[in-house]
Amino acid sequence: MPVMNMVQALNQALREEMARDPRVVVLGEDVGRRGGVFLVTEGLIDEFGEMRVIDTPLSEMGIIGVAIGMALYGLRPVAEIQFIDFVYEAFDQIVSNMAKIRYRTGGMYSVPMVLRSPCCGGIRGGMHHSQSPEAYFMHTAGLITVMPSTPYDAKGLLKASIRSNDPVIFLEPKSIYRTIKEEVPDRDYTVPLGKARLVREGNDVTIVTWGAMVYQSLEAAKLVEEKHGWSVEVIDLRTLFPYDKDAIIESLEKTERLVIVHEAPKTAGPGAEIAAYIAENHIELLRGPIARVTGFDTPFPLVHEKLYMPNIARIYMALKKVMQY
């Protein structure tokens, strides 16, 4: 099996889906000749031509609005937003249309499209190249929100997203685009939407996380195991909505302690939803408080980003608080 990084795995997913289904088209800024600024769409224009790999004018509103129209007519567009930080101009189209067309038309029309975009911090990108805005999408009924943490999952989840009949926001943690490599099957497979992945088994405390924070969580898990002998279970949510509540509950039945780790800011962030759901429905499983380790409630800073993002020390502090309650 070939070893790939996430960029290569995503590229292969697009290539296979475009070959499999002539309705799949790619559009966005610099996705053609340039192959995307991170090269996720590299070579697609040579293979599938300018009609299916479309360099667009510089307008996020245009890209998403036009992709919605394409999806209404019967294509399966994969629209790239160059950095998720630039998606806001398209919010009207996303919230008012992409998310609501099925409901507004009583199920008569749907918008089977994927909005894929690099997200999150860790590359010294500053406030407009580092954001983790998944909560906005999770909060918007009608959207599926996905974030892979491995090349294998990236390929399988992107293929599942392209085949989904509901619109998918597909967020790619750019700091691990090339740093994580693993064997990825050269053949067709999908990873189901809505299913979490058990990354590390443990008995004492559960970390629920996703994206690049999976790796920070694993480091912290190792540290507390060595220092205190605590056994940490790590769950990668993969699909952020609809999230796999059963996987979390099953883990909590064993560990009875919950820490949520995400890069997005804390207040009204994705962790708030998960914590509230567990507190509301399964408080009896818990021995103590739920802890959240998150980005701070500020714009993403250019300086000291490793202190802003959840890091091994901050996850350690949360694990300690929960374990020693």
Next chain:
Amino acid sequence: MEVLGSRDILNLDRALGLYRVIDEDGNPVAGEPSLPDKLLLDMYTYMIRARILDGWLLKLQRMGRVALHAPNKGQEASAVGATLALKREDWLFPSYRELGALLVRGMTEEEILDRALTTIDDPLKGSDFAIYGHRKYNIVPAPVPVANQIPHAVGAALAAKIMGDKIVTMTFFGDGSTSRGDFHAGLNFAGVFKAPVVFVNQNNQWAISVPLKRQTAAPTIAVKGIAYGVPGIRVDGNDVIAVYTVAREAVERARSGEGPTLIEAVTYRLGPHTTADDPTRYRGEEEVKEWERREPLRRMRRYLISRGLLTEEEDKALWSEWEKRIEETVVKVLEKPPLPPEVILEDVYEEPPWNLKEQMKELRESIRLLKELGIELE
């Protein structure tokens, strides 16, 4: 019949043509421009300073000291020429590719380098990369999402009008940026309210890898102004005298209450889009060579020499003077300490709410713990 009652607004010739004062070899196109000698020499000096500083920012990025830089090489004339038409009290809303404009407004190389290297003296306290500005120069630092600043310039101009101030605002943006909603809303409002604003489009032919013809099917960018009731003027953006001349006219129009102007400065980005770009993936050497020949500094130097305002020796001395001064500044700035970690939690609100106070504690505790554990994060 006169549509809208104004011939000027609908002057298609100016929106489709290309205004020039000196040609590509520095020869006057139609008679000698009648500008003061000092102004002509200032134009050239600002362009030299911008060129040298640009080179340093590239170098510092390669050294890992600057997070990202958007090279200016080849576009110095539009930034310098346009802003020289402003008065000190006027306001500037730049983009990320106008070092020359910052210098013209009075920002120093040291202030620019403090910003780029996010030193302890960074006036924007480490906020974001490739953006510059300062309240004391009436330069509002740009947002990185392109074109966002366009309606801001319109709003500030309108505010000046409402408050009775004789202030003009000027904003810069690229060709790609004209595809965004902000550009359309900005021009539309400016036209409707006759805002005293000058829009300077730096049409450098590319938006990263996307060529101009993928941004618009219109024959020029200047022509877009006309549909909003905003006069459009197309000018050779590598001819600093021409840019200054049309900008001065636009600024005067704005100041005298006649409303906005859209200037399309036709230029070319000779370097990569940013230090993260590889232009060989999307454009040919030939095209770059062609534009090298038209670049603004060589042209202005030839003109100044032919007019007897500068000798070869004086030119060399001017370059080495600024090379030396800027290098000394770089050395000085490189020695400065970085910003402390606490800045990341400051300036979110006027007064931090409770959550940020809690998070300040968490930040400090995590720094202590990292030390205790002997972990280096970077």
